Amino acid sequence: MARRAAELRAAGHDIVDLTLGEPDFAAPSHVADAAIEAARGPLGYTPSNGMPALRGAARQAVARNRGLDYADAEVAVGCGAKQVIFNAFLTTIEPGDEVIIPAPYWASYPDMVRLCGGRPVIIPCPMVEGFRLSPSALAAAVTPRTRWVVLNAPGNPSGTLYDYAQMTALAEVLRLHPHVLVMSDEIYAPIRYAAEPYVSIAAVAIDLRDRILLVDGVSKAYAMTGWRVGWGFGPQALIARITAVEGQNCTQTATLSQIAAIAALDGPQDVLAERNTVYRERRDAGVAVLAGSSALTVPVPEGAFYLFPRLNGSADDVAVADRLLEAGVATVPGSAFGAPGHLRLSFATGTASLEEGCRRIVAALGEQACPAPSFWPFYPLSA
Ligand SMILES: Cc1ncc(COP(=O)(O)O)c(C=O)c1O
Incomplete structure (x- = not known):
């Protein structure tokens, strides 16, 4: 998904990438x-x-x-x-x-x-x-x-x-x-x-x-x-x-x-607490936006920098992740982690971009629980 997001971006599409499994900070x-x-x-x-x-x-x-x-x-x-x-x-x-x-x-x-x-x-x-x-x-x-x-x-x-x-x-x-x-x-x-x-x-x-x-x-x-x-x-x-x-x-x-x-x-260890404060704010910001969709149940993580919401209903996470990519946000389907029916969103990304990505998810999934996989065709992105 990260690669596809990068390709789409390179082709000029506006994609918020929430796939990354690494901090967006530099080393101290x-x-x-x-x-x-x-x-x-x-x-x-x-x-x-x-x-x-x-x-x-x-x-x-x-x-x-x-x-x-x-x-x-x-x-x-x-x-x-x-x-x-x-x-x-x-x-x-x-x-x-x-x-x-x-x-x-x-x-x-x-x-x-x-x-x-x-x-x-x-x-x-x-x-x-x-x-x-x-x-x-x-x-x-x-x-x-x-x-x-x-x-x-x-x-x-x-x-x-x-x-x-x-x-x-x-x-x-x-x-x-x-x-x-x-x-x-x-x-x-x-x-x-x-x-x-x-x-x-x-x-x-x-x-x-x-x-x-x-x-x-x-x-x-x-x-x-x-x-x-x-x-x-x-x-x-x-x-x-x-x-x-x-x-x-x-x-x-x-x-x-x-x-x-x-x-x-x-060296000085203050950087750990400082960055945790930033991650925590982002986590809370992401959870707050995603809470706007009844299609998702959003557990609040105690550590690391990922949200792992559940798609309510019997949604196919791979198809939903494809659909979200069309809607301009890249996520990783839970199937990649042995947990179908979930999406992984990394909040190791800037707050504004995280919130925008989450807004796109809420808009794309709407208020309804996700329907079954067969109802999620893959629409090619328009140029
Ligand atoms: C759970 C877990 N363990 C280990 C690693 C690998 O860490 P490293 O970059 O130090 O090899 C990762 C990286 O994504 C991870 O998520």
Whole structure:
């Protein structure tokens, strides 16, 4: 949808693009300064698990944000959180192994699992249950072939968080299945809209620590998606294997990017709260406009920067997203995230453009619940 939106724009159409999964901010200015300075000097190879200073900065950050203490041998840096997750799957999944993925999910998880020879086991987590994985659904999905369960909070696309009790209940189930590893993708953790402290399964279930890979990075929090720096904290043996894959794959993430990430982690952190305030205002502005359509139910996300409204009735989200593109607003159908009947709208975009995009959605969907898919023909855009 992002590509189609860009093509239409290039052809002169007025399209508001709400598809993007990355902040519209620049990296903090002290990050750019550190990178510019470093670029003037030699930039050689670093260890495959990252520069010692970056591993140290990441360890300090997780101690600061989650109260977790990891040793140096328990952290590995990669080219974004994505590569850390991929490396972990690659080094642990045997053909036919199952990976439990709650839906809605970040679209990459199932594809990564398949690429590594595994079988994604998707558990639908409906809006009425807050898009959360329930302990009973988790228990029912575990088999002897289960290798991993993926947890992602705040979730992309749902923005959902787990509170202490909910996370504890999931940990109880996991205790019964010692062969299951936990991929805790916490990349959006700093982008939250409530005052409560962040609940990581690694902090809630200290006894499960040797089975948890906690994944984090600078992409979302510090608006550094293109720098490609992420890391994982986990048991030493798993971290060693992730590092071995990294070493024979791309050697390391770019040295310049690692230096920039150190500046982000060690520098002033006010930028996180400042940007959360902006995201929150945008979230509320988007929700307020979308509330004008009875065709939508709009949950208010607790974190990340996506709205994930439900199309009331039995609407086909792919057809509706096509129709909305004709109406001048690009969204991503929920089917892409394993949740048909929803749309994902990114509010990592300017407030005026977000509000305009939401107005177009309300105008296009009208007051009525969306009719069934067959009533949504694709009209080619007029020139
Ligand atoms: C849930 C989730 N995890 C991980 C990533 C990847 O992060 P990175 O850019 O650090 O690879 C994304 C990016 O969209 C994401 O949404």
